[in-house]
Amino acid sequence: MNKEKYLHKVIKYLSCSKKDKKRIYEDLSADIDEAMENGESWQEIEIRFGDPKDLAGELMENMDVDTKSKHKNFWIGLICCVCIVVTIGFLVYKMFIPTTILLKDSTYFDYDEVHEKAMEVINYASNDDYEAIANIGIDEFKQDSVKKQLKDTMAMMKHGTFSKISSEQYVENSTLTSKYAAASITVMYEDNAITYTLAFDENLNLSAFYMK
Amino acid sequence: MNTKYERQLKKGVLEMLVLKLLSKEKMYGFQLIQELQACNSKYFSLKEGTLYPILYRLEDDGLVKSEKIINKPKELAKKYYVITDQGVEVLKELENLWEDFSKEVSKIMED
Numbered sequence: 001m002n003k004e005k006y007l008h009k010v011i012k013y014l015s016c017s018k019k020d021k022k023r024i025y026e027d028l029s030a031d032i033d034e035a036m037e038n039g040e041s042w043q044e045i046e047i048r049f050g051d052p053k054d055l056a057g058e059l060m061e062n063m064d065v066d067t068k069s070k071h072k073n074f075w076i077g078l079i080c081c082v083c084i085v086v087t088i089g090f091l092v093y094k095m096f097i098p099t100t101i102l103l104k105d106s107t108y109f110d111y112d113e114v115h116e117k118a119m120e121v122i123n124y125a126s127n128d129d130y131e132a133i134a135n136i137g138i139d140e141f142k143q144d145s146v147k148k149q150l151k152d153t154m155a156m157m158k159h160g161t162f163s164k165i166s167s168e169q170y171v172e173n174s175t176l177t178s179k180y181a182a183a184s185i186t187v188m189y190e191d192n193a194i195t196y197t198l199a200f201d202e203n204l205n206l207s208a209f210y211m212k
Numbered sequence: 213m214n215t216k217y218e219r220q221l222k223k224g225v226l227e228m229l230v231l232k233l234l235s236k237e238k239m240y241g242f243q244l245i246q247e248l249q250a251c252n253s254k255y256f257s258l259k260e261g262t263l264y265p266i267l268y269r270l271e272d273d274g275l276v277k278s279e280k281i282i283n284k285p286k287e288l289a290k291k292y293y294v295i296t297d298q299g300v301e302v303l304k305e306l307e308n309l310w311e312d313f314s315k316e317v318s319k320i321m322e323d
Contacts, residue, residue, distance in 0.1 A: 020268065027241050027264050030291055034242035049260065058261030063268065 003032055003042060006052055013056030016063060024059060094176040103170035108202070109181045114170060117204050118183045122196060125211070126162045126187065128154045137206040150209070157211055160190025173199075180207060222255060228310060229256060230266050231303040234276055234295040241267065241293070267293055275299035 007028055011021050035045050049055050103111050124132040130150040134141045168185040179202055186195045199208035233239065233247050241263060248258050270276040276299050280289040295303070
């Protein structure tokens with residue numbers, strides 16, 4: 001190993017400021033030059049200096065670099081990073097993955113109001129009144145293409161006269177940024193049964209309507 | 213001899229010895245190492261790994277400063293370490309402290 005390679009190895013093993021690395025490099029380099037001028041060969045100097053890793057370790061030890069404190073700071077930093085990642089993960093989870101509770105347990109929606117609104121929709125659907133459904137829906141429902149889709153779907157579902165509601169379930173779905181009330185209602189008709197899945201936004205506007 | 217305790221005892225003295233040598237004349241690193249070697253000291257022959265961190269501490273504390281000097285034409289500039297006025301003052305204080313300190317230590321150890 002020549003002088004340059006040796007010095008670069010020493011610098012590589014140092015964990016100190018750039019300023020200290022620069023002056024160590026300069027001083028060791030000048031030291032070696034001076035020793036060679038005094039008749040010492042590079043091989044002799046290399047043996048005297050010892051392994052680059054050991055010389056770097058000796059320099060670090062004498063520079064009072066507080067390795068315990070550095071390790072402590074590293075662990076504190078790592079724990080902070082983990083906490084930040086966990087918090088961000090939790091917020092992202094809350095933002096995009098909805099949590100579901102029974103509507104009766106909701107502190108935001110009034111069960112009776114949602115139930116009344118749902119019954120209104122079922123009434124319109126049972127009478128194939130797609131215009132009325134579109135009118136109580138959010139703006140997207142009022143688009144002609146959506147109205148046509150509603151009309152076609154309802155025309156396909158020939159169900160006959162309303163008989164009874166066989167089951168109904170209400171839940172609240174919420175993310176960090178939004179809440180909505182959802183209802184799953186199965187209606188028995190003269191000819192068949194249809195399960196409606198409805199969703200209402202925070203202002204109780206119909207935001208989703210599915211028939212099965 | 214337990215090297216750990218030997219190292220601790222030496223640690224507080226080395227700065228004072230380096231300042232003392234520099235108070236006689238400005239020196240470059242290798243020269244300081246040679247000077248101490250010439251003293252034939254059993255405990256205070258410094259290696260590069262010990263000397264330079266001491267010089268950097270003294271420099272950072274303003275007790276020595278480094279100067280690049282060209283002694284002969286066509287010769288590369290050498291980095292000399294020079295004691296500052298503040299360094300001279302601190303050396304005086306350390307010498308007094310050392311005198312008292314060594315007296316007291318000797319006294320306790322003799323008892």
